[in-house]
Every structure is written in structure tokens, then in C-alpha cells.
């Protein structure tokens with residue numbers, strides 16, 4: 001019996017050959033230099049920050065070169081699959097405007113290189129494995145889990161590198177006859193790749209992020225097909241799929257770098273050219289004084305649902321990741337504020353060689369900037385959409401009077417230096433509640449008085465203001481009146497003079513304005529007081545100032 005016979009015993013119904021598939025998946029018709037990338041998550045859980053990080057890189061590389069970005073669902077580990085994970089991945093990509101050019105979703109296949117779900121590609125993998133068996137580069141392995149565990153233990157006691165290699169690769173020595181007999185006897189088996197590497201040899205591996213690396217050749221006969229499901233392992237599916245789908249650049253987590261020698265060997269066994277690789281760094285965070293990997297268990301911000309719940313604009317999250325994808329992104333973005341992140345020329349070798357440090361404060365800064373540049377209508381729409389899902393109370397507030405809400409949002413907006421206090425939609429309520437009388441009067445609050453705290457003096461300022469100086473028509477006149485009031489009450493209306501002779505005054509115009517601000521809002525820091533007062537109108541201002549005695 002020959003290897004061909006063995007291949008036929010294992011895959012009696014597989015008639016298509018590797019050549020057939022080569023024809024079915026011809027070279028893509030793309031312009032010179034166009035890159036083909038893919039996001040290839042396993043549907044084993046929620047969408048994580050690291051996933052989006054990789055999706056962005058893939059997207060940018062493909063878009064910049066007029067290439068193709070596709071989504072492949074790597075669902076060969078059926079035991080770890082989680083319901084709804086695929087939907088979540090697809091929705092997240094759509095929400096972030098990273099929609100793939102090719103994908104398969106809810107029975108619909110978009111693109112000519114599918115199926116894009118690995119479990120639907122079983123026959124293809126089998127044809128490729130059949131070929132490897134025929135050319136003696138793969139074989140069935142009958143070792144049981146117990147036997148493998150024992151082997152491992154022995155290797156550990158003997159201080160030998162663990163794994164199915166060299167003399168430990170017992171089943172690699174079975175003849176086709178012996179293997180066929182075992183199969184006919186109903187013995188369970190997996191299929192292993194027959195490695196031809198020597199672990200003591202190094203070969204040059206070019207990782208586009210890390211540059212030239214010298215890796216040990218692989219000598220482990222890796223499992224390429226599992227026994228029960230007859231589905232391939234990641235290693236094998238990667239080789240077959242990225243070859244047939246003509247992926248030019250594989251962007252994947254650096255935890256896969258140690259497996260690269262296996263993959264290179266498998267591509268070579270078929271005579272295929274391997275793609276280029278970019279192994280991405282881990283996403284790190286500061287924890288006290290030290291840095292550590294962002295953890296799905298410990299850090300809520302590791303899950304994409306966090307950003308939804310907080311109400312960050314999607315673009316802010318993308319840009320915060322761009323700044324850790326390439327360290328020169330920020331500088332570029334400052335110089336080209338109107339360009340899109342996809343216009344930025346990504347370079348793999350400008351990625352951090354250690355971890356990528358993610359910082360939520362940075363995200364807040366980026367987000368504040370983005371929201372500050374939005375129109376009141378845009379902030380209204382986005383925050384309302386967010387509130388509909390995540391905040392009943394903000395939703396109510398908006399629905400009560402959407403024009404008033406928009407006007408509040410418009411304070412210090414649509415001007416050269418707009419307000420930058422909103423980082424996420426969940427911040428809004430906390431920033432504007434005092435603009436609503438029913439909340440304001442019913443809330444336990446602390447008045448943040450500053451330099452002037454004497455109740456009688458505060459009363460005096462407020463009475464003088466509403467009695468004589470209140471004026472809301474234009475900002476200059478409004479401020480002038482406050483200054484006039486300062487002169488009348490013995491406060492410096494001119495800061496320079498005050499600084500020269502502070503002893504001549506009770507305080508200055510800033511102290512008086514603070515009283516007006518705090519008495520109106522309870523806060524010492526608010527956006528522009530004139531704009532706030534204008535939204536209130538004289539009657540509501542008077543009411544707040546009159547009612548303040550109850551708070552004393």
C-alpha cells in the first residue's frame with residue numbers, strides 16, 4: 001500500500017485536487033501594489049480592544065493601497081464558540097466604519113473568495129490534507145491524549161524540549177499499511193504535518209514590524225486536522241485560506257510569532273509563497289507605576305462594549321488606537337486636521353517594538369476635541385442615539401425640550417476655540433443638570449463659593465445685580481455692567497489696578513463674577529456665564545438668586 005492508498009482511505013470522497021482549487025481561486029485582479037488583508041477573529045467571545053486594533057491596521061493597509069480587506073470567521077474550534085459573537089464582530093466593524101469588502105454574514109456571501117467561514121471550507125482543507133498525505137508530508141497519528149501526556153512528562157524529566165518531534169513522533173514511522181489497518185480497526189486519529197526542519201538551524205524571518213528575525217526551524221509534527229470534527233487547526237487553516245484568498249499581509253497578534261516557522265514550512269510544502277507578516281504588539285496599560293497587558297478579566301476598557309456604554313464617538317476610539325498603532329500619527333494628524341485616518345500612511349516598522357500603551361486619558365482628550373468640533377445638531381443626534389440605549393434620564397431630559405438641550409450644547413460651540421468639556425455622551429448630564437430648574441431645585445448640592453463666602457455679602461451682590469445691573473442683550477454691555485457694579489460695591493473692576501493695590505479693594509471682578517456664577521449654577525467652573533444667563537433669561541436668574549437664601 002502507498003501513501004496514495006492511505007490518503008484515499010482517509011478521504012474517500014474527496015475528488016477535487018489542490019490544482020482544482022488553485023483554478024477556482026485565481027489571482028485577484030488588483031492594481032500593482034494593492035494589498036489584501038483580513039481580520040480573522042475566532043467567535044469565542046466579545047469583541048476586544050485588541051481585535052479592533054488589528055482590524056484598523058488591516059483596514060488602513062488595504063484602503064491605502066486600493067486593496068481588499070476581508071473578514072474571515074475562524075470557527076474551527078466548535079467547543080469554544082459563543083453564540084452571537086459573529087454578529088457582534090460584524091456590528092462592531094460596521095459601527096466603526098470598518099466594513100470589510102468581503103465577508104459572509106447571515107447566509108449571504110459578499111466576495112468571490114469565500115466561503116469566509118472556516119467550518120464551511122472543510123472539503124477544501126481535506127483536499128489539501130489529502131495532497132500532503134500523498135506526498136508524504138502528513139500522516140495520521142493515533143497517539144491518545146494519555147500517551148501524549150506521558151510523553152510530555154518524560155520529556156520534562158529528561159529536560160528535553162517538549163512536543164511531537166524527532167524520535168518522539170512515533171506515528172510518523174508507521175507504514176501506510178500499518179496506518180490503514182489501525183484506521184480499519186476504528187482507532188481514532190488526528191492528522192499531523194510531517195515537519196522537515198531542524199530545530200538547531202535558524203532561518204531568517206522578516207516581520208514587517210520587528211524587522212529581520214532569526215527563528216529556529218520547526219521540527220514539531222503539528223496537528224493539522226482534529227479527530228472528531230475533522231476540522232483543521234488554526235495553523236493549517238491559516239495556510240490554506242490565506243493562500244487561496246490571496247492575502248498579501250497577515251496582521252495578527254504577536255502570540256502567533258512562535259508558530260510562524262510552522263506556517264512557513266507548510267506554505268513551502270505546497271510550493272506556495274508565504275504572505276508578509278506583521279505581528280502586532282500587546283495592548284498595555286499603566287497600573288500604578290508599572291505597565292501590564294490589558295486584561296479582559298480586570299479591565300472593563302478591554303471590551304468594546306465599554307466604549308459603547310460610555311458613549312465615546314467611534315472616531316475617537318479609532319484615533320486613540322491610531323496613536324498607538326504608529327507613534328507619528330498624532331503629529332501627522334495635528335498637521336493635517338482635516339484628513340481622514342485612512343489617509344495616514346501606516347508603516348509597520350513604526351509600530352512600537354514593545355507593547356502598545358493605551359491610555360484612557362488620551363482617549364478623553366482626543367474625544368473632547370472631536371466632540372468640540374461637532375455642531376450642536378450632531379452632538380444632539382449622537383447623544384440622543386446614545387441615550388436611547390444607555391440613559392433613560394438623559395433621554396427624558398432631551399425629549400422634554402430638545403431645542404433647549406441643543407442651545408445648551410451650543411454654548412461656546414461653533415467658534416474658533418470651542419468648549420472641550422464633553423469627552424463622552426455619558427458626561428453630558430453631569431455637565432448640564434444645573435440648566436434644568438426641576439433638577440436644580442430638587443438636588444442636594446454644594447455651592448462652590450470661592451473667595452467671597454460671607455452670606456450677607458453674597459446677598460448684597462446678588463440684590464444689587466438684579467436690582468440695577470442685570471442686562472442680557474450683548475456680552476460687552478453685560479460685562480460692563482458687572483464692572484460698574486464692582487465699582488459701586490468696592491471691588492476692583494480692573495485687574496491691573498487690583499494687582500497693584502489689592503488692599504484698596506474688597507476683591508476683584510473675577511470674585512464677583514464667581515458669585516454670580518455659583519449662585520446661578522452652584523458650580524464654580526462652567527462654560528461662558530453670559531451664554532448661560534442668556535439661556536435662562538432674566539426671570540429665571542432672579543428666581544435662582546432669590547431662592548438662594550434657602551440654601552444658606
Ligand code: GLU
Nearest residue numbers: 040041042074238251252
Ligand atoms: N483566529 C485567530 C485569532 O483569533 C486569528 C489569527 C490571525 O489573524 O491569523 O487569534
